[in-house]
Amino acid sequence: MRRGRVDRTLVVAGLATIALGTLLLLDRLGSLDLRFEYAVPAVLAAIGIVLITAGLS
């Protein structure tokens, strides 16, 4: 059963931000070595996913 409409773009944008934040946190904690050449594609991918969701919503 469907409940009220949710703004998918906002949900995806929030999830993408959480994912990026998690990556940065792991990098800060030393669990992950997030170098520049990996950070840029991650940010680009997050932006791309949000844009696609906005376009399809």
Place this chain on the structure above:
Amino acid sequence: MSEAVELRRDPSHGYLGGVCAGFASRAGIDPILIRIGFIVAVAIGGVGIPLYALGWVLIPAEGPEKPAVQRLLTRSDTWLVAAGMGCLVAAGLLLLRAWDVWFVSDQILWPFVIAATGGALIWRQSQSAPERVAERAKLPRHTVNRAAAGAALVVGGALIFLYVNDALAPARDVVLPVLVMLVALTIILAPWWIRMVRGLADERAARIRSQERAEVAAHLHDSVLQTLALVQKRADDPREVAALARRQERELRAWLNNTRPLGEATLAGALEAAAAEVEADHHVPIDVVTVGDGPLDEPGAALVAAAREALVNASKFAGPEPISLYAEMADGRAEVFVRDRGPGFDVSAVPQDRRGVRDSIVGRMERHGGRATVHSTPGQGTEVELVMEP
């Protein structure tokens, strides 16, 4: 009676996009079987994932919804999706570069990316408004700007490619730059060419529809409307009215089924049959003289229909004096003259809403490559001349 089920996604019974459920519904099996196959395909190399994504994008969902690809091509905010796809592709390329799985040289890839972006802009712009071909001269400024930006990107990408490959040096081979420029021009001009071809096809379809509508209108005028007029005229004779209705029904059925009574397979036979029919309906004698004969093809049938309409007009307005129908057919050329000794009329004074002469005779002959001329002077009778050239 079995009916083929069209393949459609079924998101209401699926876990993701309803692709497996759609296939199961199409095949008439339990969706769990398809899902097991999908999981196996994922497990043995992951091929199931791109296939599922492809099905999600290409297969339309239940209901009137169109496939995602089709929606993307027609949406006004497709640039958002295109930009998102561009970001994802760029991210993938950078990741491949970081992993040293760099299979294409920077000198080729980045000019290609720039040119592809420009090409996508132009293609998107040209495909977004195919219905506004006629308004091409009034395209809004932002549309022109986008197309110009796309063209600049394509040319810029091509020039960068030539430069980094040292192909612009004067002593170098000139073939490569010419080829690249030709490819760039093709990318720029192809959408317009495609749109022009589509526009011509649409225009042709509209013209055919208009002609068919005129044919139907002329036929209805000559058959149903004329019979209804006769029914009103003979309302006091039920047997005559019933006979008229039966004949009209037969004629309409034959027309709908595209069948023709035997004996009317030639032009002369069809003209004589039409004259006999009009004579029976209107009780006005018609003298028929035919010289030669020809096949009753589509233009010939139009000639007969126009002659019949001229005979009906003459019977209605010039009776009870005999009407003359003279036809001469030779070498594919056919000429028909319908003459009466009635009161005549002023051709230029015929009201615009009268279809008889304008549509059923002149318009019909012109639509089929012939011509019709009405010679009439008030008080001196009328002659309708119909000519069909080979």
